[in-house]
Amino acid sequence: MPDVMADRRDAPRFPLILIAEIKEVVTGAKMMARTSDVSRTGCYLDTLSPTPKGAMVQLRLTRGEEIFQTQAKVVYVSPGRGMGVRFHEYVAEAQLLILDRWLGDASRYT
Numbered sequence: 007m008p009d010v011m012a013d014r015r016d017a018p019r020f021p022l023i024l025i026a027e028i029k030e031v032v033t034g035a036k037m038m039a040r041t042s043d044v045s046r047t048g049c050y051l052d053t054l055s056p057t058p059k060g061a062m063v064q065l066r067l068t069r070g071e072e073i074f075q076t077q078a079k080v081v082y083v084s085p086g087r088g089m090g091v092r093f094h095e096y097v098a099e100a101q102l103l104i105l106d107r108w109l110g111d112a113s114r115y116t
Contacts, residue, residue, distance in 0.1 A: 031064060037055060063091065
């Protein structure tokens with residue numbers, strides 16, 4: 007049986023706690039969470055009520071006064087614990103600059 011927990015990440019992740027606002031695209035359901043690790047392509051969101059695998063969400067991550075926003079797809083769900091999301095492949099350049107700055111800061115402490 008293949009290892010379903012195999013690491014399929016294509017970008018390094020860094021421990022980075024950010025406030026996350028999540029809105030499910032189809033239902034409009036909103037929730038708050040926090041990240042536990044973040045990469046240039048996605049993040050893990052700690053939440054007791056994860057959105058179903060495959061759902062598209064609007065994601066808003068906040069650090070201080072800065073905000074990173076993008077659409078993302080739920081690619082992994084751990085019931086009662088959280089979910090992994092992959093950012094939409096077309097993230098605005100201005101948003102990537104914010105994310106890259108945060109990741110650069112986080113990489114100094116790992």
